[in-house]
Amino acid sequence: MARRPEVKRYMEERYGADQVCSVGTYTTLQVKAAVKDLCRLKGVPVAEVNSFTSKIDGVKDFDDLFRIACQKKDVANFINRNPEIIEMVGLIQGQPKAKSIHACAMMIYPDEKDMYHWNPIRRQGDMLISEWEGGELDTAGFLKEDILGILQLSKFGDILKLIKDDTGEEINLYELPLDDPKVYSYFQRGWNGDVFHFGAKGLTGYCKMLKPDNITELVNCIGLYRPGVMEGNFHNEYILRKKGEREVSFRKGAGEILQSSRYIMIWQEQTMKMFQVLGGFNLVDADGARRAIGKKNVEKLQPFRERFLKNYIENFGVDQKYAEETWKEIENMADYQFNKSHAVAYANTGYACQWLKVNYPLAFWSVAFSYADDDDFPVYLHEINEIGNIKVIPPDINESTDKIKTDFTDKSLVWSISSVKQVGEKAQAEIMKERSENGPYFGFDEFLDRHSQKGSAVNKSVIENLISCGAFDKLESISNVIDRIKLIKRYRTVNKVKIDKEKDVFELNPDKVKLEWWHNLRQKKLCGLAVFNYSKLYLDYFKEMIGDSEYPFKDFSEIIDDPLETKSYNLTAAGYVYEIAIKTGRKGDYAIITLEQNYQFRTVVFWSNEYESFENILKNCKDTILFMNGRTNWDERNQQMAIYANENTEVLILT
Secondary structure, three states: OOOHHHHHHHHHHHHOOOOEEEEEEEEEOOHHHHHHHHHHHHOOOHHHHHHHHOOOOOOOOHHHHHHHHHHOHHHHHHHHHOHHHHHHHHHHOOOEEEEEEEEEEEEEOOOOOOHHHHOOEEEEOOEEEEOOOHHHHHHOOOEEEEOOOOHHHHHHHHHHHHHHHHHOOOOOHHHOOOOOHHHHHHHHOOOOOOOOOOOOHHHHHHHHHHOOOOHHHHHHHHHHOOHHHHHOOHHHHHHHHHOOOOOOOOOOOOHHHHHHHOOOOOEHHHHHHHHHHOOOOOHHHHHHHHHHHHOOOHHHHHHHHHHHHHHHHHHHOOOHHHHHHHHHHHHHHHOOOEOHHHHHHHHHHHHHHHHHHHHOHHHHHHHHHHHOOOOHHHHHHHHHHHHOOOEEEOOOOOOOOOOOEEEOOOOEEEOOOOOOOOOOHHHHHHHHHHHHHHOOOOOHHHHHHHOOOOOOOOOHHHHHHHHHOOOOHHHHOOOOHHHHHHHHHHHHHHOOOOOOOOOOHHHHOOOOOOOHHHHHHHHHHHHOOOOOOHHHHHHHHHHHHHOOOOOOEOOHHHOOOOOOOOOOOEEEEEEEEEEEEEEEEOOEEEEEEEEEEOOEEEEEEEOHHHHHHHHHHHOOOOOOEEEEEEEEEEEOOOOEEEEEOOOOOOEEEEO
């Protein structure tokens, strides 16, 4: 991504500085932004506006807005109180709001005249930008190139450097064998953590269903897992054809065109080939027909249709009805297709990621964690635990650096001090510099002495958070998370640390300081690493609350995820609330919660009735421990059992 300017400079050198420019674009007012702007002008209280707009996220137009108003009384009340504003929203919605620059599009103009001749140009900093948008310039016949910046390329560079430093090997990613069965087994098992494009939750689930075993299927996987194709159920149809459970048929003349995708038309290139082979079009007209279908331009499409029918009937001997049905199939599918050349690039990049993970896991994960967000940590740790070929070491004051540290000898990853909340860059640099210049720390008190100078960045928050995450466990022979509080108390006493009792987390939770799970939860929030004894918590809290029931507690590891054994049963489950999404359906709001249990994941669903019962608890349950009882059901999308709340559900939150 950072090297995109180099590509632009190359284009300017090759085609001429006066023949190349970036593409301008415009942001437009959406419903939510329009409401906020108009309410600001009309003096509507900010709190009232924010309350309203928080309930219309994702609204695209008036139809969406009034659909939600029919479901949510407070939305309807706001509209009724502010009819003039809502009317004006309808007038300004979709209007240009601000100039912008397309993320990757570049224009190359003919060399007979410079770019200033062809369209208006504006300057922004040192960039020249067309005032016309890319679609307009493309339609006018100019060459538009998309210069895509992909973060994965930077990751590849870092991984390959680590491999070379450790082994001396130089890996050429363009020469990888594309038939490694172990690589495909990772895709089949859903081990797609930090794999380019395939790491998304939904696509991971589809890989587990499809079980790709060659590069063609990996490419097809990308084209199949797209909204339109899925809406037509073609992603499942493909799997049935692969298993030999569905009889295959195709239109006359289309066999060779569709063979690589099991006779399902999923690529734009296939549509163009159908127009070319069946309809007798040249490639320019074939692409023109494809574009006309995409834009639903009936006027432009009609001449293409007539030509296609005429040529298909004459060249392949089909009747009028058969030709019209063939055209209709092409037209219906062309709406939803993806570009195969893109998919091939994505699939090969994804395969290269997976190949590196299989063959050089330490280097791969070290780089993955260094680029990761906090929410990525449990996903990656889940996969590492599943594969079982790497140890993860918690933060250690003598070993940890500002990045995940790779120990190739011990086959381990040492957690970074930068992953600990409130340990800023200055504190990290100071600790590493001190360690480098004066050697490792020999004890906690010695650590304090070495950072006692005036102006030290190693302050109270840094010290106590490092303690809470286990950074001094090895140094002080601490074996229990509760014992860390003794070290914190010692630090406060010896150094006469002033405490704000109204803000200090330990003073505010005197009853929880002696509880192991509470310290684990703090550690989880501070650095992303923690393991809980959920069975004990169930006995101590949830069972104590509800008594014996027909909902036995099960660890996630005890829940069998087998698509052939999907019989529902009652259970009690628990986990750290990794993610919660409140959605709006026909019957009202409902919640989809992702629970993480010691780096294993499970989906929990509260439909409208159940969500209404627990709304006050659930809407603020992120980063807590949640216990609930319910009933399992097979989740096709994620290829595992999900847990659904029912009329007998009880909920307990630990914070």
